[in-house]
Amino acid sequence: MTGPRVVVAGGHSAGHIEPMINFADALRELDPAAEVTALGTVRGLDTTLIPARGYPLELIPPVPLSRKLDRELLRTPGRLRAAVRAVGGVLDAVRAEAVVGFGGYVAAPAYLAARRRRLPIFVHEANALPGVANKMATRITKHVYTAAPNAWLPHATPIGIPLRPAITGLDRAAVRAAARERYGLRPDGPALMVTGGSQGARSINTAVSNAAEALRTAGIQVLHITGPENSIDPPQRDVTDPPYVVVGYVEEMHHAYAAADLVICRSGAMTCAELAAVGLPAAFVPLPLRGGEQRLNAEPVVAAGGALIIDDADLDAAWVESALIPVLSSPERIAAMSAHASAAGSPDAGKVLARHVLRAVGHSISKAD
Missing domain, CATH: 3.40.50.2000 (Glycogen Phosphorylase B;)
Structure with a gap:
């Protein structure tokens, strides 16, 4: 039986990339056959940190989501459409079974492309003040996880942050x-x-x-x-x-x-x-x-x-x-x-999230138990 095919999205900053890759490591530990593909952009630390941890990286156009009404916000719809198309191509090419997002520039188009394909969407928010992309994602998925109880998002479950072994x-x-x-x-x-x-x-x-x-x-x-x-x-x-x-x-x-x-x-x-x-x-x-x-x-x-x-x-x-x-x-x-x-502390957050993903895509988690 082949392993789960999962696409992870959490580019730009180390605060998004590190828990994303730590989750990917936990997923591989529970199922060594897991195929994990990371989405990223040429901005930030994506091209440095992600390949160094041994994961394939697919680059898409960055979509910064402005928190205020300005020129950048007006350019967002066009950028978002292009990024969603690019993500869709990746999801189709790797035959993704789930998308797991950690916020940042690549998360919003990843969530939207996954929704169009009716793929399970998982959201992890590490910060106490959730970002724009993860707030949006809570409207299209019930699989929402946070670092702590005070990081308020609808129907969220606090599990901690995936950490390195x-x-x-x-x-x-x-x-x-x-x-x-x-x-x-x-x-x-x-x-x-x-x-x-x-x-x-x-x-x-x-x-x-x-x-x-x-x-x-x-x-x-x-x-x-x-x-x-x-x-x-x-x-x-x-x-x-x-x-x-x-x-x-x-x-x-x-x-x-x-x-x-x-x-x-x-x-x-x-x-x-x-x-x-x-x-x-x-x-x-x-x-x-x-x-x-x-x-x-x-x-x-x-x-x-x-x-x-x-x-x-x-x-x-x-x-x-x-x-x-x-x-x-x-x-x-x-x-x-x-x-x-x-x-x-929550030292097992990575495995906890990995177990939820494996259950959703119908793969065995016997190694987790």
Whole structure:
């Protein structure tokens, strides 16, 4: 028996592409015969990230869906028709049995082309504030899934975000010593990880580096990931002082997660999902854009007791000293926050979504059970 033929759509940004490919990996794990084809455009990261993960990529015309009345919105109908035709050609060529969309430029034409062919349509929304394409899709399918309960979409089921096996299978305690050695940290003593995302965040970099002396005095070591375009000077220290390690970028974040006891970071949807999955407490500093989306992403873990939250405008060295150092200095509080974060996580989201798709297209899921 041949495997399911599934087309996935979630191009442009890593926030759409990463859960899409993680889902595809989970589908292949449950059914190694699965044939997965990804849709993408020449914009964004599609041509970089998708082929690198081993999936065929079919390019279609991009259709940005403007949120306001402007010239771009007026051009949308023509662009959308062309993109739907292009997607239809792909669906027919691969004899697709289902379309699974994750938002972004390619999702809307994928949903519409699938509807014309009466194919099952699955929608996954990672963010607390749903995008235009996924909002539209809820009118044509009942198979709607979200990262968290507060991401409101009609008839949606919260399942979490599909994550990489390197994250979902991470045993932080088991690899802690090796991870700390990797970055030049000591095997014992509290460790703070600092990151502003792939490009860094000046406000986080400044607040923590200005608190370096207080962190040193408290015996807290630091792994500070500044972002590739940013730099700070490591504070002067004696050999007896706890390390303050500064790096521009980390390729494999699971090693950094294993080395840390707490992370101060932005609260993108993927970051929140990964930290909860590995049980790493966080101090979230939401990016103050897009209607407070990042604050909404962080709220479920904060409400569960697995994280703190601080507005970007209020973040400074004094807050690091008054709020973070007491937490990092208390093993009992770190352990409790870790347990609460884990309880809020959904490490099996990829397989959960894959099982729903396999059932809908009538393929066996015996390997899932």
